Amino acid sequence: MSIKVAINGYGTIGKRVADAVDAQDDMEIVGVTKTRPAFGCDLAVRKGYPLYCTYDDEEKIQAFEKAGYECKGGLSDLLAIADVVVDCSPGKVGSSNKEKYLSAGVKFIFQGGESHEMVGASYTSSANHASNLNGNGTRVVSCNTTGLSRTLAPLYDACGSLTVECTMIRRAADPGDSSKGPINAIKPVLKVPSHHGPDVMTVKPEIAINSMAVAVPTTLMHCHSIVATLPEGHGLSTESVLQLWRSQPRVIVMNGAETGITTTAEVMEFARDIGRKWGDLHEIFVWEDGVKLDGNTLYYFQAIHQESDVIPENVDAIRALMGTMDDWKASVEKTDSAIRRYNGL
Ligand code: NAD
Numbered sequence: 001m002s003i004k005v006a007i008n009g010y011g012t013i014g015k016r017v018a019d020a021v022d023a024q025d026d027m028e029i030v031g032v033t034k035t036r037p038a039f040g041c042d043l044a045v046r047k048g049y050p051l052y053c054t055y056d057d058e059e060k061i062q063a064f065e066k067a068g069y070e071c072k073g074g075l076s077d078l079l080a081i082a083d084v085v086v087d088c089s090p091g092k093v094g095s096s097n098k099e100k101y102l103s104a105g106v107k108f109i110f111q112g113g114e115s116h117e118m119v120g121a122s123y124t125s126s127a128n129h130a131s132n133l134n135g136n137g138t139r140v141v142s143c144n145t146t147g148l149s150r151t152l153a154p155l156y157d158a159c160g161s162l163t164v165e166c167t168m169i170r171r172a173a174d175p176g177d178s179s180k181g182p183i184n185a186i187k188p189v190l191k192v193p194s195h196h197g198p199d200v201m202t203v204k205p206e207i208a209i210n211s212m213a214v215a216v217p218t219t220l221m222h223c224h225s226i227v228a229t230l231p232e233g234h235g236l237s238t239e240s241v242l243q244l245w246r247s248q249p250r251v252i253v254m255n256g257a258e259t260g261i262t263t264t265a266e267v268m269e270f271a272r273d274i275g276r277k278w279g280d281l282h283e284i285f286v287w288e289d290g291v292k293l294d295g296n297t298l299y300y301f302q303a304i305h306q307e308s309d310v311i312p313e314n315v316d317a318i319r320a321l322m323g324t325m326d327d328w329k330a331s332v333e334k335t336d337s338a339i340r341r342y343n344g345l
Pocket of ligand 1: 008009010011013033035054088111112113141174
């Protein structure tokens with residue numbers, strides 16, 4: 001039986017999650033919502049996704065017809081035919097939708113712009129798939145937290161204890177945003193620690209982690225500078241840490257000097273060469289020559305494609321809530337190979 005998935009908020013994340021779901025053989029898109037008949041509706045129409053209005057307001061629904069789009073109804077109509085809704089509304093907006101999901105009796109997945117406390121659970125595939133099995137709702141953590149979790153969770157599992165300090169060098173805006181900045185400054189996040197590190201503890205509470213963050217004028221990716229303290233007698237070396245990450249799904253390790261991929265610009269060019277839609281990079285990119293384990297202290301850099309690393313996690317999170325796949329690695333393999341086929345790769 002196919003899991004019926006609704007997407008509430010067909011923006012940067014929503015349109016990507018819709019395609020990732022559409023790629024799978026155990027789930028289907030029953031509808032996507034737009035707040036108004038803006039340009040994103042054309043993509044939904046082209047993809048054949050039934051289009052709904054984010055609101056139940058009759059006038060707002062009628063506006064779609066007037067603009068030439070077939071609108072199947074309001075959010076309540078969509079929720080009535082869905083098993084699970086993936087809320088991809090802008091950060092902090094999703095909380096106003098939660099009551100609607102609860103009263104419609106559908107499972108719900110929020111994104112990283114919402115708080116763990118509001119949702120009551122958080123998710124990344126590698127850290128806590130099992131604790132989300134058959135849950136009523138969860139939150140796929142932010143792009144940064146997902147990135148930290150991808151490399152730190154297996155490291156924790158390999159050595160049994162981890163204390164981490166990291167700095168998030170954040171992109172100022174997504175490529176499609178015109179209202180965010182800075183465009184000519186480095187902007188420190190003047191809340192110390194930033195929320196990113198502690199957010200990892202919502203999916204892997206065993207890792208002691210703090211973070212600071214700065215926003216810089218770039219749109220391509222985030223870059224993390226990470227210092228992790230391993231326990232005495234950890235038994236790892238720089239090479240074995242690299243081996244560990246190479247064996248993880250959704251982590252790419254490459255040598256900058258050898259490949260010429262020395263900045264996020266080349267990482268994204270490499271991603272466009274892979275050929276996924278929108279030039280997405282679902283994997284976390286670790287520079288091999290930026291990794292060094294010195295005694296108990298591990299230093300490394302990693303780059304995060306903010307618009308897309310969380311996309312496959314949403315698919316795995318759907319399976320976790322629906323209780324259809326207990327093994328996170330099996331779900332990841334199923335998700336990723338379906339996306340590969342979908343993109344003709
Ligand atoms: P976006 O602005 O690109 O898209 C949001 C969409 O939701 C828009 O189409 C908007 O019209 C619609 N919307 C507005 N109000 C709504 C409502 N009340 N209910 C439903 N939909 C509504 O935003 P985004 O970048 O896709 O972010 C969505 C979520 O994903 C946020 O929580 C964000 O923090 C998180 N996230 C974003 C990124 C990123 O880099 N863009 C990465 C990871 C996680």
